[in-house]
Amino acid sequence: MNIITENTDTIIAPITSAFGGSVSLIRISGNRALPITAKYFSDIKIIKSPGNKIHTGSFSDMDGNIVDHVVIYYYKSPRSYTGEDVIEISFHSNPLIINEAIDLFIYEGCRFAEPGEFTKRAFINEKMDLIQAEAVADMINAKSKKALKNSVKTLEGNLSREISQIKKNLINTASLLELDLDFTDDDLKIIQKEDIINSIKPTIYKIKYLLDNYQDSKLLNKGIEVLITGKPNVGKSSLMNALLKRDRVIVSEIPGTTRDIVHEDVIQNGHIVRYIDTAGIHYTDNKIEIEGVERAKKLIKEVDIILLVLDLSEIFSDEDKKLIDSLCKKNSKNTILIGNKTDKKTEKSNEIFLQNKKINIIKISATKGRNISKIKESINIKINEIDREDNEEVYLTNYRHYKALKNAEEYLKNILKGIKNEMGYEFLALDLRQAIEALSEILGEITTDDILNNIFKQYCIGK
Ligand SMILES: Nc1nc2c(ncn2[C@@H]2O[C@H](COP(=O)(O)OP(=O)(O)OP(=O)(O)O)[C@@H](O)[C@H]2O)c(=O)[nH]1
Numbered sequence: 222m223n224i225i226t227e228n229t230d231t232i233i234a235p236i237t238s239a240f241g242g243s244v245s246l247i248r249i250s251g252n253r254a255l256p257i258t259a260k261y262f263s264d265i266k267i268i269k270s271p272g273n274k275i276h277t278g279s280f281s282d283m284d285g286n287i288v289d290h291v292v293i294y295y296y297k298s299p300r301s302y303t304g305e306d307v308i309e310i311s312f313h314s315n316p317l318i319i320n321e322a323i324d325l326f327i328y329e330g331c332r333f334a335e336p337g338e339f340t341k342r343a344f345i346n347e348k349m350d351l352i353q354a355e356a357v358a359d360m361i362n363a364k365s366k367k368a369l370k371n372s373v374k375t376l377e378g379n380l381s382r383e384i385s386q387i388k389k390n391l392i393n394t395a396s397l398l399e400l401d402l403d404f405t406d407d408d409l410k411i412i413q414k415e416d417i418i419n420s421i422k423p424t425i426y427k428i429k430y431l432l433d434n435y436q437d438s439k440l441l442n443k444g445i446e447v448l449i450t451g452k453p454n455v456g457k458s459s460l461m462n463a464l465l466k467r468d469r470v471i472v473s474e475i476p477g478t479t480r481d482i483v484h485e486d487v488i489q490n491g492h493i494v495r496y497i498d499t500a501g502i503h504y505t506d507n508k509i510e511i512e513g514v515e516r517a518k519k520l521i522k523e524v525d526i527i528l529l530v531l532d533l534s535e536i537f538s539d540e541d542k543k544l545i546d547s548l549c550k551k552n553s554k555n556t557i558l559i560g561n562k563t564d565k566k567t568e569k570s571n572e573i574f575l576q577n578k579k580i581n582i583i584k585i586s587a588t589k590g591r592n593i594s595k596i597k598e599s600i601n602i603k604i605n606e607i608d609r610e611d612n613e614e615v616y617l618t619n620y621r622h623y624k625a626l627k628n629a630e631e632y633l634k635n636i637l638k639g640i641k642n643e644m645g646y647e648f649l650a651l652d653l654r655q656a657i658e659a660l661s662e663i664l665g666e667i668t669t670d671d672i673l674n675n676i677f678k679q680y681c682i683g684k
């Protein structure tokens with residue numbers, strides 16, 4: 222039961238940025254879209270167009286002066302984004318032209334669309350469910366390939382299908398349970414307790430799986446994080462500068478130069494890659510340094526890829542060896558070992574140490590810019606591995622979905638508890654109904670204007 226105000230007015234908004242690019246599109250949705258367009262368009266036959274066609278011609282102002290030569294896309298209801306009659310006009314990208322055209326449509330009685338209003342109408346007209354409508358905004362705002370992929374999959378309906386399937390299973394059980402309640406003969410059960418358990422338990426597992434994989438969209442959007450770590454003075458900041466090709470971080474011969482976290486984002490291998498330089502890891506009494514070291518250690522656990530930098534010109538200290546041992550364990554597939562300062566004489570014992578441990582190392586000189594491209598290649602390989610790992614999953618990223626799914630899980634667990642405590646079927650049916658309602662809420666089948674307004678106000682104009 223949707224408590225939604227139906228919109229009948231015709232709305233308009235630019236759907237591309239008026240700045241940059243050579244064309245700008247404006248979109249008009251509603252039953253006045255076509256007649257108003259026809260009034261100012263040179264090809265009056267458009268009014269009889271069967272729809273889903275492209276028309277070319279000139280667009281004039283109120284006095285009949287040509288404003289621009291345009292391309293018009295006419296999508297006839299219901300085969301359009303919003304489900305209504307939709308006109309999209311492609312003008313040359315000049316704010317003067319766009320403003321004049323929009324003013325004309327508003328003069329003719331259209332209203333400027335609110336943020337997300339086209340998508341809201343698409344939802345109301347059942348062109349998509351609420352999960353998909355929310356994915357449109359996620360797709361526009363995605364800042365990492367992972368977030369983008371996830372929103373595309375969600376828009377394609379992957380998550381909706383999973384939620385709908387869970388709901389369908391529960392509805393099957395619920396209808397048997399309700400039938401049983403209507404059926405007065407206590408000895409002849411339509412659905413046995415075991416059948417209820419057998420239906421609810423796997424559903425709880427499915428829900429739990431989705432909940433466990435919940436990824437805050439902030440995390441999903443953060444891009445790939447590459448941490449530069451190692452003992453003090455090994456050349457971490459010099460490597461950071463070499464990777465960024467500019468003097469971003471202070472470098473000095475004094476150990477403990479970097480104390481805070483310094484990061485910078487670059488586009489690499491189609492991803493936003495965040496390089497992070499940190500304080501050298503070592504034991505210290507200095508209060509400020511301790512804080513820096515703690516922060517650096519914490520990051521080791523959080524990032525996607527670690528560059529462990531070693532100074533090959535000095536005999537490895539215990540600190541170096543400890544870091545190598547802890548970061549190059551068999552399962553630490555995200556660490557890349559870097560041997561720096563190869564422009565100086567390399568310590569033989571270091572080579573032997575690494576050979577004995579069968580550890581590969583990329584030998585570089587940060588200050589001379591030697592082999593920096595090899596590090597980038599290695600990072601790209603790891604990024605591709607991360608990409609492959611993420612390929613199949615569709616993550617729950619929306620807190621609204623998470624909360625509702627958590628509620629559904631609670632109600633289902635209550636049913637299992639209820640069966641254990643010999644509760645009557647009427648109580649089990651109540652919990653089951655509420656679990657189904659929580660799932661309907663996610664899909665937007667039960668919603669109100671307030672919920673919708675809250676969701677769609679986060680959209681940009683024109684979507
Ligand atoms: N010869 C040589 N010296 C280098 C190289 N890389 C860094 N250095 C020098 O090593 C010293 C320390 O460099 P940094 O980049 O500040 O080292 P860091 O690991 O960031 O040091 P902390 O921030 O103190 O932990 C500086 O004097 C650099 O010039 C290199 O490839 N070759």
Ligand SMILES: [Mg+2]
Pocket residue numbers: 457458459471472478479498499
């Ligand atoms: Mg440094």
